[in-house]
Amino acid sequence: KNQVEQSPQSLIILEGKNCTLQCNYTVSPFSNLRWYKQDTGRGPVSLTIMTFSENTKSNGRYTATLDADTKQSSLHITASQLSDSASYICVVRGFYKLSFGAGTTVTVRA
Amino acid sequence: DTGVSQDPRHKITKRGQNVTFRCDPISEHNRLYWYRQTLGQGPEFLTYFQNEAQLEKSRLLSDRFSAERPKGSFSTLEIQRTEQGDSAMYLCASSPYRSGNTIYFGEGSWLTVV
Numbered sequence: 286k287n288q289v290e291q292s293p294q295s296l297i298i299l300e301g302k303n304c305t306l307q308c309n310y311t312v313s314p315f316s317n318l319r320w321y322k323q324d325t326g327r328g329p330v331s332l333t334i335m336t337f338s339e340n341t342k343s344n345g346r347y348t349a350t351l352d353a354d355t356k357q358s359s360l361h362i363t364a365s366q367l368s369d370s371a372s373y374i375c376v377v378r379g380f381y382k383l384s385f386g387a388g389t390t391v392t393v394r395a
Numbered sequence: 396d397t398g399v400s401q402d403p404r405h406k407i408t409k410r411g412q413n414v415t416f417r418c419d420p421i422s423e424h425n426r427l428y429w430y431r432q433t434l435g436q437g438p439e440f441l442t443y444f445q446n447e448a449q450l451e452k453s454r455l456l457s458d459r460f461s462a463e464r465p466k467g468s469f470s471t472l473e474i475q476r477t478e479q480g481d482s483a484m485y486l487c488a489s490s491p492y493r494s495g496n497t498i499y500f501g502e503g504s505w506l507t508v509v
Contacts, residue, residue: 289437307426319498328486328500329438341454374437381426382451383498 289377291386298365298393306389308358310376316378320349320360323372323388332360332373365393386395397421399501401487408477408487415473416504420489429462430486431455438486444470445492449509477508487501 289310298304309320317336321329333342337353346363362369372388399466400419408414420427425446442452443462447468456462459477464470474481484505490498 321500324501326484326505328488330500330501334497339415354417376437380500381443381445382440383428383430385430385439387435 289375289384289386290391291373291375294387295390295392298391300365300367300393300395302365304362304365304391305359306360306362306373306391307374308360308386310356310358310375310377310384310386312356312377312379312384314379315353315356316380318349318351318358319376319378319383320347320358321376323374325371329374329376353377362391365391367393367395369393399487399489399499401485401501401504403504404502405505405507407509410479410508411476413473413475414506415471416485416487416506418470418472418487418489418501420469420487421499423491424489424499425467425492426490427464428488428490429470429472431487432484432486432503433482441472441485453467468479474506477506479508482506482508 292307320332323329333349335351341350348361351358370393374388375386377384402417427444429441432438442462444464459475462472484503486503488500
């Protein structure tokens with residue numbers, strides 16, 4: 286069964302601090318890995334997309350890494366802002382189906 | 396607005412009633428997906444269309460669920476004889492054909508069955 290596991294389940298950080306979210310997957314075949322940000326009650330919004338040949342990709346203060354050998358990815362948030370409070374979902378694509386992690390809920394406090 | 400549009404955004408219905416959700420994908424996106432999401436969980440795959448063809452349907456979709464995409468444009472998701480366990484957010488997403496392209500999600504349709 287294709288699985289995507291994320292850790293931690295939730296975290297609280299102070300505004301301006303950095304944090305790193307983890308994603309481990311067993312999806313096969315692997316097409317690409319995406320990180321999405323989902324605000325409460327809203328649809329997910331894409332942050333990054335990486336194929337197996339890409340090790341890192343940035344989108345502003347968000348930097349994603351991918352190790353296709355160990356099937357691990359991370360999302361690093363730099364200099365967090367209050368607006369970063371959301372759920373961050375790791376999504377792995379096979380042929381066409383997306384497998385979603387349960388998400389990491391990030392709360393940024395002033 | 397050229398994003399994925401879903402309607403209605405919220406629906407409260409009595410158990411046993413039928414409900415239908417509509418999704419308008421981004422123009423010229425030939426892939427369309429339906430997902431279901433409950434609180435604290437990631438979205439779960441329901442079904443996938445490429446143009447008008449429904450290529451896969453999850454086992455999560457019981458016989459009470461049906462989805463259509465009649466002309467390869469908008470899609471509908473119907474739930475018949477709703478049950479309280481159907482309460483969730485139903486997300487629609489679309490993308491162009493190539494697998495590396497971004498998949499765009501709608502804002503979701505919240506269903507509450509009372």
